Amino acid sequence: MAEVPAIELKNITKTFGETIANKDICLEVRRGEILSILGENGSGKTTLMNMISGIYYPDHGQIFIDGKEVEIKSPKDAYDYKIGMIHQHFKLVDIFTATENIVLGLEDEGRYNLKKSAAKVKEIADLYGFVLDPNKKIYDMSVSEKQTVEIIKVLYRGADILILDEPTAVLTPQETQRLFAVLRRMKEDGKSIIIITHKLNEVMEISDRVSVLRKGEYIGTVSTSETDESALTEMMVGKKIELNIDRSEPHDTADRLIVAGLNCTNRENVKVLDNVSFTAKSGEILGIAGIAGSGQRELLEAIAGLQRLDGGSIIYNNPKTEMQEDLRNKTPIQIRELGVRLSFVPEDRLGMGLVGNMDLTDNMMLRSYRKGKSAFVERGKPKALAEQIVEELEVVTPSVSTPVRKLSGGNVQKVLVGREIASSPTVLMAAYPVRGLDINSSYLIYNLLNQQKEKGVAVIFVGEDLDVLIALCDRIVVLSSGKVTGIVDARKTTKEEVGLLMTKTFEEGGKD
Amino acid sequence: MLGFHIVKRKNMEWWKAWLVRIGSILLGALVCAAVTVFLTGKDPVNVFTTMVDGAFGTERRIWSLLQGIAMLLCVSLAVTPAFKMRFWNIGAEGQALMGGLASAACMMFIGDRFPNWLMLIVMAVTSMLAGAIWAVIPAIFKARWNTNETLFTLMMNYIAIQFVSYFICVYATGGSGKIDVINPVTHTGWLPAIGGKSYLLNIIIVLILTVIMYIYLKYSKQGYEIAVVGESENTAKYIGINVPKVIIRTMIISGLLCGIAGFLLVSGADHTISRDTIAGRGFTAIMVSWLAKFNPVVMILTSFLLVFFEKGSIEVSQLCGLNASFSDIITGIIIFFIIGSEFFINYQIKKNEKEVKAS
The missing domain is CATH 3.40.50.300 (P-loop containing nucleotide triphosphate hydrolases)
Known part of the structure; x- marks a missing residue:
């Protein structure tokens, strides 16, 4: 024929x-x-x-x-x-x-x-x-x-x-x-x-x-x-790929961030978050899986105080004061003033997490420049921090006064993650932190996240590679069109299960 | 297909970059000479000596050159924080004019009631306020409703000019259609001459402002916030900078400095007000600022360059019977070459490799 x-x-x-x-x-x-x-x-x-x-x-x-x-x-x-x-x-x-x-x-x-x-x-x-x-x-x-x-x-x-x-x-x-x-x-x-x-x-x-x-x-x-x-x-x-990511059993977990009933509509009046609820625990990596654009960005930005919500609550349990704070619709500064140590590695590294035209030192300063009453910035400590990150994370850069846009993708990410971890967070959110990175840089990032988890940080990891999500995380929240279609135990689930949840539409969800 | 393509350069050493810049200015000067020779038929060497003579020929000319640089620099300093924040403040002309108007009004209506030092302080303060008000209106609209600041600030210029026209209509001296030198006898509200040099105080004030602006932008927290907002508004929001507040605050600073420029022009030079007091500096300043990449110290150099070519080519045009547009042509050519040089610093042109045919 x-x-x-x-x-x-x-x-x-x-x-x-x-x-x-x-x-x-x-x-x-x-x-x-x-x-x-x-x-x-x-x-x-x-x-x-x-x-x-x-x-x-x-x-x-x-x-x-x-x-x-x-x-x-x-x-x-x-x-x-x-x-x-x-x-x-x-x-x-x-x-x-x-x-x-x-x-x-x-x-x-x-x-x-x-x-x-x-x-x-x-x-x-x-x-x-x-x-x-x-x-x-x-x-x-x-x-x-x-x-x-x-x-x-x-x-x-x-x-x-x-x-x-x-x-x-x-x-x-x-x-x-x-x-x-x-x-x-x-x-x-x-x-x-x-x-x-x-x-x-x-x-x-x-x-x-x-x-x-x-x-x-x-x-x-x-x-x-x-x-x-x-x-x-x-x-x-694809078939399950064996990834050698050391995953320790979570210990001494406590509810750190309780997200309940989040609703959010975007400018085109489309619902991007629809009644999203989950709990992020300390000492645990919580994965968020979903087809791109299923509401991951809005979710993380809402927690970070960058996205206005129509409803719901984001309760933070402060481990120091034992107080509960609702972070919903607070600005990043207000969240910080509440004593919430929240770090966020956004998806858009050079457009949001860092300033491409500024050097490493000035980028370190983004988080800390407000400290102190002086009207002038203090570049000593940020410079020391930049040098420390360059050394510990093996960032390849001519110097700490090189604009970060001149670094390669992996090195840019090391700078960003390094800075976010440096403020010793209690909650660490990372959106697609290994996108575009080579295998070694990716493993470095996984290890950093694991270290944070062992320190008792509640880590939220948004990823696109299901193998990584299943090998790295403790639990996985699956989003589909802004809705939570499932929360699974990463140790027991399979790629197929997560994959099906990712593509599930809500009508089907109702029938199941 | 074209035989070449353009590739972004990795990095050029700073000294190479400056060689390219100086080279392109020289090349621009050559083209200027060619244009002049074409228009006038004069010896190009003669043209250049005439230019230099126009700028530096006499002591008076040197002072006038320095004053020109200082005034252009002052307005450039004013627009720099706004442009560094990527707020397109096209309204420096109007902001400075309002400052000048406030100074002139003080001189006319307060007259000799205050001693001169107090008078100068009152004038400076009212001018700064006037400039700041003119600048903050578009800033508030931008911060609140995200209106287009370029159009808004531009329109504010016309309103400022009409204000001054109205003022002149009402208070023009004896039907001349303009305001004569104010307080010509008492010199109330005139910036004093130091050592007989009437422009010296102006120049000193602008130099001090240059240093302050340099430190403000480079070392202050507010300067850092301006840089972050200008580079990426998303990053600014991400780290919790209140962007509307920074926009309004920065435009107030921009307006205050424009007000000072207006004050210096009226009190330190013209001693009167006209629609043309600012003489287009509000627009030229934008070029000065961008060419210097918002570095106030480098702006001394760029404003020198522009004022030098302006003064020099005015001399040439007078000598050869050309009109004032000649100076604009020369300035235009020079700026074209300076901006063009940045392209060659950032990009390189590569010849295409032979295309590999798909097998």
Whole structure:
């Protein structure tokens, strides 16, 4: 059977600096099928699709379209090969109408005939069952309507191969069903559709075949009819890897931070934290697992006093005074004045935890410069601390007066973690502290966290690598779309269990 | 495809960086000479000697040059904390003008009721207050409602200019449409001349302010907070800096210094007020400050550079019968080259390696 695939990728490799985003990926998409690309965050799904749609250019490898090798150097090239991508973040001009956005950038006739274009837009919409008013302005549209515009924009340009990056992330369940209906109609029309996603239930529902990526590598392709969710989870997260992280049994634990019923809505009025409750104990590492954007950032920022909450409480048990303090909606300074020794290693190291253009000494000062009544800063102690951290954590830097942005990622992180630990915290929160770090630096960070745990600090560790979470933490809180879908014992759980909890939607949770 | 691409440099030694800067100023001067020769047909060497002569030719010219530097430097010092905080204070012109207006009003209406020293203190204080009020209004709006400070401060300039126009209309001396030198006989409210040098006190005051601003930005806790807010507002929030408070406080300081600039211009130089008292220094100061990377000591150098080229090219244009725009052209060319040099300090241009064809 020699059916020529619509697109075939052979040994596609793409690196960014030292990071390998895609390694020797081989993949094929057939005519008239829906293919899901499944993988965790950072597994290289979007990078791969960006290479098909002309945004990136592969370092190695070949792309074949209908059996012919092609070179896709720009999105325009991609359109010429009838490939269109619908990005996760829409690229629309707010004050233009749907039609204006759709024809924007097309040069075929020299000048626009908007009436004709609007008719054509209507025709496409009717063909596939989209509901869209061609003359509606973007700023009047809902997220789902904007997505419709993006899809029609691609179809208008004649695309036969559509790539959708996380199309359901912003949709309600009803809107998702409507989108799926449209996609099925397009499939019947002979179009090839690629969906990037990490939602297992949707993969099972909509796609014919699934290709799985893990950490930039191609794992395999299976037919949806011949697989199930747990098999896919295993492909996605991989077999358990033995990590040699020394994990001691927690001793003398006490409830340090009791988080109850946290609710938070973001600026777009989306609920990012929904009734989140858990307890962080001293002498224990509490892991927080979840797909990126499930509310981890908001949760940690709420505890650190950087995020306003709609409801709930964050009770801190002060080990010195035995007093209970509610930290909710307090500023970082107020939290500090209560005697709460809270350290926070934020996800955005150079944009939040440190100041890239300042040197190591001045970055040490961020936490301590207020001390004393003098109107002038005292750089002696911060300098000594910087030198101490450089020595103890083996930070590679020309000197302590080098701007931290010039250091490598691992060294930047050592500086940040070193500073946060230096204030001898009782609660230490670390968001993705080993992201982008090499294996040695990662182990150094794990050891530092373990040392803090043994000192009786309540450590909260937000991670993305499930192997690490399971090997390092004592208990794991799993978040999905801002809700706690489970709190598991890390010593007893499996990757599959955590993986399923991570992708569980609340509707399912109610049924279980 | 282009045959080259641009790569960020790792680090350039400071002395190399300065060589690039000096080289680019010299290159800029050459282009200036070429433009001048093209426009006037004069010998380029002659043009340069005329420039130097315009700036340093006589004792009077030297004093005028120093005064020009001091005044530009004073306004630059004023805008520096704001820009270091990345608050785009385009309104120094108006803030200084309000300061000048306050000084002039004091001179006219308090007259000889106070002894001169007390008079000067009253003038300085009211000028600083006026400048600070003009600066703090946009700051409050920015801190509270995140309004765009660039537009806001710019608009405040026009209001300040209209205020002065109104003042001049009402109090103009004998239908001349302008205000003559105030207190020409009693010299009340005039900064005293030291050793017969009328600008010396101005220059000393600005030098003291330069040192204070240098220490404030580099060694004070407030200066540190300004730097953190300017570099990353997220970091500032993360460590608990009250960002709105820092914005308002810093703009008050900026406004106070603008007020002093207005006071010095009215009391120490012009002894009158006009719409043109600040003479665009509020805008030129932004360049002085940025070119010096907010280092007040380096700002002495950058303001010297700008004032020198201004004075020098005015001399050339007078000699060759060109109008005042000539000086703007020369200044523009020099600034273009100075800013351009920063590009070559931070980036390097690499030739493309031959593309490896995918196999």
